[in-house]
Amino acid sequence: AYNSDRSMNPLIGYSFNNRVLFSLMYQPLFAVSSSYEAVPILCSAFQVAPSNMIYTCYVEPGARFSDGSPVTAEDVLASYQYAMENDYYKARFQYYLAEVKLSSDGTGVSFMLTTPYENFLLLLDVPIVKASDVASDHPIGSGPYTFQGSGMNASLNKVHNWWGEKIAKVPVRNN
Numbered sequence: 425a426y427n428s429d430r431s432m433n434p435l436i437g438y439s440f441n442n443r444v445l446f447s448l449m450y451q452p453l454f455a456v457s458s459s460y461e462a463v464p465i466l467c468s469a470f471q472v473a474p475s476n477m478i479y480t481c482y483v484e485p486g487a488r489f490s491d492g493s494p495v496t497a498e499d500v501l502a503s504y505q506y507a508m509e510n511d512y513y514k515a516r517f518q519y520y521l522a523e524v525k526l527s528s529d530g531t532g533v534s535f536m537l538t539t540p541y542e543n544f545l546l547l548l549d550v551p552i553v554k555a556s557d558v559a560s561d562h563p564i565g566s567g568p569y570t571f572q573g574s575g576m577n578a579s580l581n582k583v584h585n586w587w588g589e590k591i592a593k594v595p596v597r598n599n
Contacts (some may be wrong), residue, residue, distance in 0.1 A: 428575055432562045434551035435503060436510050448580060449490075450551030450565035451588065453481050453500065462545035465588070466495060466552055466566065476540035481548065482532040488587045489554055490570045497526055500533045502555035516547055 426432075430439035434446040454462040464470075468484040487495035504524045507513035523536040537544060557563030562571070568588060569580040 426571075426578060428578070432571060433553070433558075433560060434563075434565075435507050435553065435558060436512055438512060445571060445580065446551055446565075447567070448569040449567040449571055450553065451487070451495075451567050452549040452551055454545050454548045456546055456549055460546065462543075462548070466500070467548075470545070476542055476544075477537045478534055479537070479544050479548075480527050480532045480534045482527075484587075486587050487566055489564045489566050490583050491564050493554070493564075495552060495566050496555075497531055497533050499555045500552055501526055502558050503552045504533065504535075504550060506558040507550045513550060520544065520547070 426442050426445055427439040430442055431437040432442060432445075434443070434450045437443060437446065451465045453465065453467040455465050457463050464484075466484050466487050467481045470479060470481045472479050481500070483495055483497055483500060489495060501524060508517050508521065508524065520537050520539060520541050521535060522538045525534055525536070526532070527534045535544065535548075552566060553560075553563035566587070568583055568586045570583060571578065572581055573579055
């Protein structure tokens with residue numbers, strides 16, 4: 425059961441029950457495996473500066489939101505900027521992350537760190553929502569399910585032809 429009186433926005437929602445649903449509705453750049461390794465989800469490629477202080481991630485070209493629109497670098501940027509400012513994710517980033525911005529070529533997102541951190545990718549499991557929906561109580565997701573209805577009429581529905589069924593392994597870009 426979900427908490428209907430709590431937000432369904434994965435960037436701000438605190439309800440444990442709702443957070444379980446979020447994992448079915450929203451995808452992050454990376455997930456954390458059972459062996460504590462970063463597993464690419466929305467990230468098609470990434471590069472790490474030799475200093476370990478700039479991580480640049482590129483969005484999976486085939487990634488789509490449940491409405492069929494593409495997931496873009498702008499959506500990733502907006503999601504992280506919003507997450508960095510709210511109470512749920514702020515503490516996660518306050519010691520390591522100085523800034524998030526579009527990559528120099530505009531096709532990815534660069535994370536500028538305050539100090540080198542080899543395991544930074546493990547922190548990039550923040551759900552990505554549409555840039556226009558970051559403050560919405562029920563943003564559109566890119567996961568295999570959508571949430572529809574409310575109260576006793578609420579349901580999870582499988583996304584037809586979900587893009588993530590064909591996730592490929594992520595290559596590391598060399599500098």
